[in-house]
Amino acid sequence: MDARTLCLGVLMLDDATGYEIKKSFEEGPFAQFYHCGFGSIYPALGKLRAEGLVTCTELAQQGRPGKKVYSITPAGIDALKEAVAQSPADDKIRSETLFMFFFADLLGEARRRAIYDGYLDHYRGLLQSVRELDNTGVPRGRLFVRGFGLAIYEAVVRYMEEHGDLVLGGDASAEPEPRRGAAE
């Protein structure tokens, strides 16, 4: 799933500028399950426009670059339909934080605590932002996704609150498992 399809998805909800599309991936409805930066979005919008899948209306503004508002076209809707009809690839997760917790015994206690606190705060923030959303009139598929994210965030916050001691205690390793292999 490339940035082009992702942009079509955002524009399916409402017309938007590149800047607003990025916000959809940071705080908006797509933040739960995808990420996309400026460097992917602007070139993608250019290609979509060239292919006739979106149109663009430029609004002049004082002091700022002209705002370019993009709209999806009927051909764009068809392309999105085709894209969502494909077999989905497996979820891909990349969590540097969990990688670090995995090797908590290589880290000092203060560092472990700092990472833990930052991570918990981050997920508490995500949880709160989903809880604050208004669900009236939202189609069922989107409600499903919203609830899905909520369920995960709740599980993460609860788990961390209950089991933080596993990475916060004075000594991170109960019995430091010896490596097997060449060393012995």
Next chain:
Amino acid sequence: MDARTLCLGVLMLDDATGYEIKKSFEEGPFAQFYHCGFGSIYPALGKLRAEGLVTCTELAQQGRPGKKVYSITPAGIDALKEAVAQSPADDKIRSETLFMFFFADLLGEARRRAIYDGYLDHYRGLLQSVRELDNTGVPRGRLFVRGFGLAIYEAVVRYMEEHGDLVLGGDASAEPEPRRGAAE
């Protein structure tokens, strides 16, 4: 976090071949939070070897390419320590399936059900595989990560079992939210 650091992490647990490292990202302890394919692993191992962060012992086998067993070196352990001491980047999640559910109203009922069933089966499998693990002697940081994954998988399976109707019903949209924007 690049493939080099990831490979060092796997080798921190035990000596392994490139093939075995990949399995760590498919079924092993890293599958919960990272992914890495052959095309990243083999070049990464070559670089790590050139940098002296791993060593390699080749074992001849009949009929197959010689098995190359890699071990992390003290310099490699230092490099891993340095890598896990950095500030972690935010988690990155890419879920094509949730993207599709988000646009469930663009899909036929049979297709929605097929995607739903496949996704639920997938997470049930992940849940079972984590439940079957033996936790005796596992350092606390790794227990934390294992429990973290377990908590998420449980939340996902429970949520899907309880709220599947949101994407399975005859009509995916309660009241199909009209797009705002140029169309009107």
Next chain:
DNA sequence: ATAACCATGTAAATGGTTACATGATTAG
């Protein structure tokens, strides 16, 4: 028989991230 598993590796293609370039407005 056929598929899956074991086992390595390269090269090309794809595409995402980061840095650069610019600059006014608004909120604290």
Next chain:
DNA sequence: CTAATCATGTAACCATTTACATGGTTAT
């Protein structure tokens, strides 16, 4: 006064993914 927000876009860099290349063994 400073930081954040609004707003676009390109180019270089970096990394992953996919396809290719090879081929014996084991399980169904």
